[in-house]
Amino acid sequence: MRMPDLDPSVLARRAALIDALRRLVPDGVVAEDDALVAYDSDALTAYRQKPLAVVLPRSADEVSAVLRFCSSNNVKIVPRGAGTSLSGGALPLGDGVLLGLSRMNKILDVDLENRCAVVQPGVTNLGITRAVEANGFYYAPDPSSQIACTIGGNVAENSGGIHCLKYGLTTNNLLGVELALLDGTRVRFGGKALDAGGLDLLGLVTGSEGLLGVVTEVTVRLRPKPPSAKALLVAFPSIEAAGQCVADVIAEGIVPAAMEIMDRFAVDAVEAYCAPGYPREAAAILIAELDGMEVEVEGAAREVERIARANGALACEGSASDADRERIWLGRKAAFAAAGRIAPDMLCMDGTIPRRALPRVLTRIGEMSKEFGLPVANVFHAGDGNLHPLIMFDVMKDGDLDRAEKFGAAILTLCVEVGGVLTGEHGVGVEKRDLMPLMFSEIDLAQQQAVKCAFDPQSLLNPGKVFPSLSACVEGGAMHVHQGRLPFANLPRL
Amino acid sequence: MQILKPDTEEQVVEAIRDAKAPLSVEGQGTKQGFGHPVEVDTVLRLAGLSGVTMYEPDEMVFTAKAGTPLAEIEGVLAEKGQCLGFEPGEIGKLWNEGGSGGTIGGTVAAAIAGPRRFAAGAARDHLLGFTAVNGRGERFKAGGRVVKNVTGYDLPKLAAGSFGTLFAITEVTLRALPRAQAATVLALEGKEPAAALRILRAVAASPFEPSGLIHLATGGTPRTLIRLEGHSEGVAARAAELSKTIAKDARRLEADEGARLFRAAADLHTLFDPETTLWRASVPPARAHDMTTRVQPVAWFADAAGGILWLAFRNASDPAALHAAARDLGGHATLVRKGPAQTDDVFPPLDTATLALTSRVKAAFDPARRLNPGRMYKDV
Ligand SMILES: Cc1cc2nc3c(=O)[nH]c(=O)nc-3n(C[C@H](O)[C@H](O)[C@H](O)COP(=O)(O)OP(=O)(O)OC[C@H]3O[C@@H](n4cnc5c(N)ncnc54)[C@H](O)[C@@H]3O)c2cc1C
Numbered sequence: 075m076r077m078p079d080l081d082p083s084v085l086a087r088r089a090a091l092i093d094a095l096r097r098l099v100p101d102g103v104v105a106e107d108d109a110l111v112a113y114d115s116d117a118l119t120a121y122r123q124k125p126l127a128v129v130l131p132r133s134a135d136e137v138s139a140v141l142r143f144c145s146s147n148n149v150k151i152v153p154r155g156a157g158t159s160l161s162g163g164a165l166p167l168g169d170g171v172l173l174g175l176s177r178m179n180k181i182l183d184v185d186l187e188n189r190c191a192v193v194q195p196g197v198t199n200l201g202i203t204r205a206v207e208a209n210g211f212y213y214a215p216d217p218s219s220q221i222a223c224t225i226g227g228n229v230a231e232n233s234g235g236i237h238c239l240k241y242g243l244t245t246n247n248l249l250g251v252e253l254a255l256l257d258g259t260r261v262r263f264g265g266k267a268l269d270a271g272g273l274d275l276l277g278l279v280t281g282s283e284g285l286l287g288v289v290t291e292v293t294v295r296l297r298p299k300p301p302s303a304k305a306l307l308v309a310f311p312s313i314e315a316a317g318q319c320v321a322d323v324i325a326e327g328i329v330p331a332a333m334e335i336m337d338r339f340a341v342d343a344v345e346a347y348c349a350p351g352y353p354r355e356a357a358a359i360l361i362a363e364l365d366g367m368e369v370e371v372e373g374a375a376r377e378v379e380r381i382a383r384a385n386g387a388l389a390c391e392g393s394a395s396d397a398d399r400e401r402i403w404l405g406r407k408a409a410f411a412a413a414g415r416i417a418p419d420m421l422c423m424d425g426t427i428p429r430r431a432l433p434r435v436l437t438r439i440g441e442m443s444k445e446f447g448l449p450v451a452n453v454f455h456a457g458d459g460n461l462h463p464l465i466m467f468d469v470m471k472d473g474d475l476d477r478a479e480k481f482g483a484a485i486l487t488l489c490v491e492v493g494g495v496l497t498g499e500h501g502v503g504v505e506k507r508d509l510m511p512l513m514f515s516e517i518d519l520a521q522q523q524a525v526k527c528a529f530d531p532q533s534l535l536n537p538g539k540v541f542p543s544l545s546a547c548v549e550g551g552a553m554h555v556h557q558g559r560l561p562f563a564n565l566p567r568l
Numbered sequence: 569m570q571i572l573k574p575d576t577e578e579q580v581v582e583a584i585r586d587a588k589a590p591l592s593v594e595g596q597g598t599k600q601g602f603g604h605p606v607e608v609d610t611v612l613r614l615a616g617l618s619g620v621t622m623y624e625p626d627e628m629v630f631t632a633k634a635g636t637p638l639a640e641i642e643g644v645l646a647e648k649g650q651c652l653g654f655e656p657g658e659i660g661k662l663w664n665e666g667g668s669g670g671t672i673g674g675t676v677a678a679a680i681a682g683p684r685r686f687a688a689g690a691a692r693d694h695l696l697g698f699t700a701v702n703g704r705g706e707r708f709k710a711g712g713r714v715v716k717n718v719t720g721y722d723l724p725k726l727a728a729g730s731f732g733t734l735f736a737i738t739e740v741t742l743r744a745l746p747r748a749q750a751a752t753v754l755a756l757e758g759k760e761p762a763a764a765l766r767i768l769r770a771v772a773a774s775p776f777e778p779s780g781l782i783h784l785a786t787g788g789t790p791r792t793l794i795r796l797e798g799h800s801e802g803v804a805a806r807a808a809e810l811s812k813t814i815a816k817d818a819r820r821l822e823a824d825e826g827a828r829l830f831r832a833a834a835d836l837h838t839l840f841d842p843e844t845t846l847w848r849a850s851v852p853p854a855r856a857h858d859m860t861t862r863v864q865p866v867a868w869f870a871d872a873a874g875g876i877l878w879l880a881f882r883n884a885s886d887p888a889a890l891h892a893a894a895r896d897l898g899g900h901a902t903l904v905r906k907g908p909a910q911t912d913d914v915f916p917p918l919d920t921a922t923l924a925l926t927s928r929v930k931a932a933f934d935p936a937r938r939l940n941p942g943r944m945y946k947d948v
Contacts, residue, residue: 186773272944275926522721
């Protein structure tokens with residue numbers, strides 16, 4: 075993976091830069107070589123790089139001061155929340171400051187009258203729900219990493235979770251953000267009101283992967299907790315039947331809170347890991363969760379069961395209690411960890427496809443698994459066509475990483491071919507950067523990079539991520555495009 | 569006034585690339601009264617780009633050329649029992665009574681949404697992807713056709729509500745939703761505004777999943793309306809529970825009447841005297857009552873449990889006072905239908921840094937300011 079060239083003038087000034095940063099953020103600079111190891115990757119561990127230094131600000135003012143300093147000294151910045159990104163979004167740069175937001179972890183305001191909470195970026199996703207659940211509220215987007223990942227990281231990645239089918243992604247659950255720009259200025263988009271007014275810059279920065287600014291405060295929408303929920307565990311003789319069932323449920327206007335499919339390989343893996351009691355005879359299982367008022371939940375559960383039977387379900391079991399519901403989810407939630415037991419290393423892919431292409435894509439992934447000689451377990455957010463094939467490999471084996479990456483790229487290429495996209499919720503980062511031309515023309519990408527220039531004219535914020543070529547911003551904030559050709563057209567691409 | 573009326577995307581590219589002077593970008597032009605007048609000699613009218621080019625009911629997604637009439641889209645979706653989840657109304661009629669209902673491109677570009685927005689989200693939440701021509705005359709696309717997509721910047725969010733100031737949208741891909749099998753509207757009559765808004769907020773914070781929470785104080789007896797949608801059994805159970813608890817004594821409206829009132833709330837034009845100036849304010853819901861008492865509209869209606877207020881004034885209202893009131897209460901206001909010769913700020917005034925950023929974003933798409941210059945902000 076080629077990253078931007080190191081800036082020798084920055085490396086040469088390292089000691090002086092660190093001294094200056096220490097004055098800006100006393101007690102908040104990590105620069106010792108052995109301590110930097112802890113920060114050398116995010117959850118895409120195949121890529122590692124120690125940063126120039128780690129800076130851990132405690133306030134938005136400190137964030138601004140660091141940005142201003144980096145801007146005047148031409149030093150690159152990589153924002154980082156909890157480092158759980160699966161796409162290498164928080165991968166450090168050797169000549170860049172890793173700006174860790176985890177110390178900014180205060181809940182500033184819980185405003186139940188207006189059904190929102192104002193929090194610092196380092197608060198964990200689950201931390202928000204914990205702060206309001208006693209009052210019957212919660213924050214809906216629930217990535218599986220929710221114990222650890224930060225709301226700032228969620229905003230930057232526009233993260234999803236299993237309940238996004240009904241409640242939307244991060245972007246659909248935000249009311250406002252405060253963003254520190256490269257020059258240290260802070261701007262606010264939105265607030266506690268329903269929309270932001272003016273251009274939807276809140277929508278634009280959500281999912282911008284730390285390339286446009288540093289999120290220093292977030293206002294999230296809170297929702298009332300549903301009074302009851304029920305999970306159905308359905309066994310299917312084929313993955314196609316499970317996929318068709320999901321499509322039929324949605325077409326009937328039933329909106330389950332979640333619909334997840336796991337293939338047999340994934341089921342076997344989690345059974346070996348935590349024995350949730352999934353049916354072993356099935357080629358695929360579907361977990362559907364219904365929530366709302368009890369009569370409604372029961373009614374919808376009957377409908378889903380009817381549709382499942384019509385699609386040849388082998389067995390259908392409904393949760394009898396909350397504990398039972400948690401048991402049903404246990405296996406799904408442990409899928410990553412379980413797959414991690416089987417193989418030393420794992421790549422978690424994240425394409426989205428039109429639901430109807432599910433059978434075709436899954437069959438092809440099965441064939442490719444044989445071609446590449448690497449096992450793959452399939453878990454996915456079936457309700458919205460978001461696949462998570464888990465490719466297993468061993469970094470220590472010669473050529474394995476390379477094959478795993480090629481396998482992953484082949485899966486994503488297939489997703490795009492059937493009308494889908496490269497990433498549904500994990501972000502482009504470095505992982506899918508060089509695949510971007512599969513979805514976007516040079517002009518499409520140049521247009522997006524021009525937006526980057528509007529926010530970051532020096533290209534110092536998280537460079538080397540998302541875009542397959544580096545952008546040079548020209549006067550007026552746009553990127554120079556000559557006859558449809560990008561500058562740096564000679565940089566390697568896939 | 570010259571009107572360019574392209575029939576193809578190629579012609580849109582040519583029109584913009586070859587433009588010697590700025591263009592006014594419009595669909596059918598029904599919402600030209602919204603925003604500052606664009607002072608140009610040439611109109612780029614996109615109504616000729618018309619037709620639904622892809623509709624997959626089982627995937628609940630469709631693509632339409634930007635100039636497709638909104639009514640046509642609704643008709644096509646209705647045939648398959650689906651609809652636009654954000655419930656956009658024909659608000660173009662606010663400015664031209666008896667006129668047409670506008671285009672899908674204009675609906676998205678002006679971020680129009682009706683009462684179901686409270687539950688299902690706004691235009692921004694339903695626009696999955698689009699194709700457009702930027703001010704350099706380059707055709708580009710963004711987003712995709714699936715609901716879950718974080719590949720590249722979320723430009724569809726930016727497109728919704730950009731009022732043609734960044735690019736000319738030529739094609740949009742949107743989600744469709746199945747029509748609810750059943751709907752019930754509960755009505756409370758004659759409530760004082762503060763009490764009515766308190767009830768709506770309590771319903772919003774309840775688990776009864778309302779899909780519309782409005783209070784109409786637009787003439788006659790004020791009405792507070794709660795809409796519940798879904799499967800009939802569940803709707804009935806939620807309605808029963810609500811009338812026993814939060815919305816005591818609520819009356820269940822006849823299906824037709826409930827539908828008519830919500831349609832009017834989405835269309836707006838039948839609710840307000842055509843002579844009035846009309847504002848839209850968005851404040852934290854608990855401040856809605858403060859807003860109405862402070863600015864004293866002659867007629868108003870609260871959507872989204874007070875999160876959105878439509879405020880009508882007899883005379884050209886004082887824009888500076890309205891903007892200030894909304895800002896003080898933690899929100900913002902937009903002048904939707906202005907009085908004659910009113911030239912004050914239409915959109916919420918921006919602080920220096922945000923205005924500068926907005927100008928740079930504009931320049932990223934339209935550096936020579938060819939497309940709707942000044943429609944949202946004077947120098948943008
Ligand atoms: C086991 C596991 C399960 C997961 N499950 C899910 C899932 O179900 N759904 C899902 O969507 N994701 C999932 N993820 C991915 C990951 O947790 C999310 O992307 C998460 O939002 C990252 O948050 P973070 O705080 O760890 O951010 P980091 O990994 O630290 O950073 C992620 C990106 O955000 C940027 N960033 C971080 N903070 C800020 C800030 N304050 N301002 C600006 N930019 C910032 C970084 O530069 C980087 O580009 C999972 C990851 C793991 C390891």
